[in-house]
Amino acid sequence: MKKVSFAEFGGPEVLRLVDAEEPHAGPGQIRIAVRAAGVNPVDWRIREGQFQQAHPIELPAGVGQDAAGVVDEIGEGITDFAIGDRVFGEGSSTYAEFAVLTAWARIPGELSFEEAAGYPSVVETALRIIDQVGVRPGQTLLVSGASGGVGSAVLQIARERGITVIGTAGASNQDYLRSLGALATTYGEGWVERVRRLGRVDAALDLAGSGVIGELVELTGDPRQVITIADLGAPEFGVRFSGVAGSMPAALDEAADLLARGKLHIPVEKSYSLADAAAAHIDSRAGHTRGRRVIVV
Numbered sequence: 079m080k081k082v083s084f085a086e087f088g089g090p091e092v093l094r095l096v097d098a099e100e101p102h103a104g105p106g107q108i109r110i111a112v113r114a115a116g117v118n119p120v121d122w123r124i125r126e127g128q129f130q131q132a133h134p135i136e137l138p139a140g141v142g143q144d145a146a147g148v149v150d151e152i153g154e155g156i157t158d159f160a161i162g163d164r165v166f167g168e169g170s171s172t173y174a175e176f177a178v179l180t181a182w183a184r185i186p187g188e189l190s191f192e193e194a195a196g197y198p199s200v201v202e203t204a205l206r207i208i209d210q211v212g213v214r215p216g217q218t219l220l221v222s223g224a225s226g227g228v229g230s231a232v233l234q235i236a237r238e239r240g241i242t243v244i245g246t247a248g249a250s251n252q253d254y255l256r257s258l259g260a261l262a263t264t265y266g267e268g269w270v271e272r273v274r275r276l277g278r279v280d281a282a283l284d285l286a287g288s289g290v291i292g293e294l295v296e297l298t299g300d301p302r303q304v305i306t307i308a309d310l311g312a313p314e315f316g317v318r319f320s321g322v323a324g325s326m327p328a329a330l331d332e333a334a335d336l337l338a339r340g341k342l343h344i345p346v347e348k349s350y351s352l353a354d355a356a357a358a359h360i361d362s363r364a365g366h367t368r369g370r371r372v373i374v375v
């Protein structure tokens with residue numbers, strides 16, 4: 079099969095489309111014929127070697143954790159899914175023709191593989207950080223960096239829970255944030271005042287890692303009311319950094335439910351072929367994705 083792989087850490091040029099042995103589903107796993115793979119910033123962070131100290135991997139390595147496709151192999155112990163089922167979920171080396179998933183759910187209705195591949199990680203992250211920050215219905219949540227993958231999920235889940243959201247994004251994404259039910263303003267000089275004019279802030283999420291933790295503490299009045307997923311310096315302010323958790327199966331079921339009820343839709347800004355994975359990484363790393371980027375297999 080074809081798969082995207084890299085044999086050394088580095089820039090997008092280290093990615094290669096190679097012939098590889100097909101993976102097989104172990105106990106409690108399924109294998110899918112991949113139709114689409116979600117592109118996440120963590121994919122190029124791993125490729126650059128950013129996590130080698132904390133979570134070392136061996137080279138050569140595959141790329142990608144999110145995917146959607148058709149079940150074509152079932153591991154021992156799986157009884158409620160069958161060959162041919164349309165699923166989306168999380169596994170490893172998903173930029174490939176076949177991939178093994180460790181957590182998955184059925185794709186609701188007629189949703190395309192391309193769109194479905196965009197949901198797993200961002201919905202898991204959004205559910206996790208909304209719960210961790212402890213914001214309640216009727217309260218106001220400030221989201222810094224609200225127009226990307228995680229932000230798009232946070233805004234819609236918060237709306238569904240009756241939480242008011244103030245989101246910051248670039249000038250070209252203001253209408254996009256409003257279309258997801260948020261009050262919107264731009265980041266950059268004067269943003270704290272602009273947020274104050276939109277309302278009182280009970281809790282805040284930093285999704286962009288743009289060095290605003292101090293301001294988020296100032297706006298909420300309490301570091302315990304702030305969570306970041308992108309700023310490793312946050313603990314200096316008494317603010318929690320939220321890392322990957324193990325709640326993927328429950329998150330996928332909740333994503334499927336929200337999608338089936340028409341409460342969640344994240345647009346795919348651009349799709350790429352497996353051979354164009356490097357372009358997908360360059361575009362993702364530029365840091366201004368609206369919604370999601372996806373590799374279509």
Ligand SMILES: NC(=O)c1ccc[n+]([C@@H]2O[C@H](COP(=O)([O-])OP(=O)(O)OC[C@H]3O[C@@H](n4cnc5c(N)ncnc54)[C@H](OP(=O)(O)O)[C@@H]3O)[C@@H](O)[C@H]2O)c1
Nearest residue numbers: 119223225226227228247248251265286288307321322366
């Ligand atoms: N710790 C975890 O569990 C976890 C999980 C998932 C992701 N992450 C990390 O969280 C970050 C966001 O992930 P993502 O998938 O949502 O990324 P993404 O889809 O690439 O979105 C990035 C967003 O950041 C916004 N942005 C850029 N510069 C900004 C600034 N100065 N101020 C405010 N917003 C700014 C962009 O908005 P405009 O286009 O409008 O400028 C864009 O929408 C990444 O660094 C990723 O590695 C961490």
